[in-house]
Amino acid sequence: MVKILLVDDSRTVRLVGRRMMEKMGFEVLEAEHGEDALVVIGKHPDVTAILLDWNMPVMNGLDFLKALRALPLPKQPSVVMCTTENDMGHIMEAMDAGANEYIMKPFTEDIVRDKLEVVGIL
Amino acid sequence: MNPLDYKFLSEFLQSNSGLHLGENKEYLLESRLTPVAQSLGLSGIGELIQSLKRMPTLELKTTVVEAMTTNETLFFRDSKPFDDLARQMIPEIMEANKTQRTIRIWCAASSTGQEPYSIAMQLRESFPELSSGWNVKIVATDIDGQILAKAQQGQYSQFEIQRGLSIQRLIKYFDKNEKGWQLKPEIRNEISWKQLNLLKDFGMMGQFDIIFCRNVLIYFTPEVKKQILDRMAKHISHNGYLILGGAETILGISDAYYRAEGCLSASFHPHSTKSSGVTALR
Structure with a gap:
């Protein structure tokens, strides 16, 4: 089963996201912030895609993304930023740091599905 | 459906999804939102509207928007x-x-x-x-x-530009303004x-x-x-x-x-x- 990691400090967002992605047939892993997500990736280097919030305590999404892209993983996961930051500057910054797609909150199941299709996971 | 409820839902959908409901779409609202209200254990659309007004959680807003925008047009539909x-x-x-x-x-x-x-x-x-x-x-x-x-x-609204459009195309073809995103x-x-x-x-x-x-x-x-x-x-x-x-x-x-x-x-x-x-x- 394809593994997706959901990184968000909001329990509600993780709950909603998990429900959506399990319905799409994915195994969903969760992390509350970037540092937590690095630990999860260490245990599950076969994660295919990551839905990543930007503003989180301990380690934010952008710092996590940069750290992730520097890891010597057998295959780098696709990263879909999933954030309330919705200006062109933030989008460009995330893409420059190695994001593959970008979701602006609030999101719907259709949006998540479309974006996962765009990055070739669905 | 009373005119005030209709107006509320029209404005809610416009601001949250960009969906322009127009006039005389009571049947559409009722056919799409009655099942939503029932699935949430509410008595009907009236109570659903009250919930949207009192506790507009992300999950509730998303559910309503999704129910109303199914089959709406999107970029690169069907590819x-x-x-x-x-x-x-x-x-x-x-x-x-x-x-x-x-x-x-x-x-x-x-x-x-x-x-x-x-x-x-x-x-x-x-x-x-x-x-x-x-x-x-x-x-x-x-x-x-x-x-x-x-x-x-x-x-287009933030919701609309995220349907079917890759972020690369958004960056390439759109500008952000105070109303949302414009080609x-x-x-x-x-x-x-x-x-x-x-x-x-x-x-x-x-x-x-x-x-x-x-x-x-x-x-x-x-x-x-x-x-x-x-x-x-x-x-x-x-x-x-x-x-x-x-x-x-x-x-x-x-x-x-x-x-x-x-x-x-x-x-x-x-x-x-x-x-x-x-x-x-x-």
Whole structure:
């Protein structure tokens, strides 16, 4: 089963996201912030895609993304930023740091599905 | 549904999804939102509205928006017609029209504009050579003048620009403004807009190399479908294409077409346009 990691400090967002992605047939892993997500990736280097919030305590999404892209993983996961930051500057910054797609909150199941299709996971 | 509830839901949908409800859509709200209210254990739409007013959680807002926007138009909808355009249709048409160097495409029910704009983006990306020396015309029509006016502005909500559009295309073709996201003028200016009722005469629409008529015929009776399809066939040039929605067919409805080979989308050629009597408009 394809593994997706959901990184968000909001329990509600993780709950909603998990429900959506399990319905799409994915195994969903969760992390509350970037540092937590690095630990999860260490245990599950076969994660295919990551839905990543930007503003989180301990380690934010952008710092996590940069750290992730520097890891010597057998295959780098696709990263879909999933954030309330919705200006062109933030989008460009995330893409420059190695994001593959970008979701602006609030999101719907259709949006998540479309974006996962765009990055070739669905 | 009382007028205040209708107004509340109209404004809620406009601001949260960009969906323009217009007037007299009580039946649509009731048919889509009654099951939502029931699934949440509420007594009906009235209580659902109260919940939206009192505790508009992200989950509740998302559920309502999703229920109302199912089957709404989106960018690069179904993707196959756009792949066919790039891989087969446009190269064929460029070869056939290499002397006159024109390509004419008609979006017959363009709604809020995502389809014609997606075509314009696809042509730019796949055929940059069309920008020099070719006359490419994309004509978008819809019965609803208000919807056409919205489409013409190329102004979309955050929700709309996330449906079917990759982030790379958003960066490339859109600017952010205080109302949301607007297509850059160079893409907006590639579309010609006309109000047109498909039940009426196509008059001076002229000849087209490709007609997109997706997911609109489903609203008509078989007799009306046949009448529209037969009239459209006369406006498609020899070896041109009619593209229907993925779940639509002409089988058993119109014998004016045959299936186009090599296409992944529901695409058809007209049998012949030689005796159509339609004046070429190029």
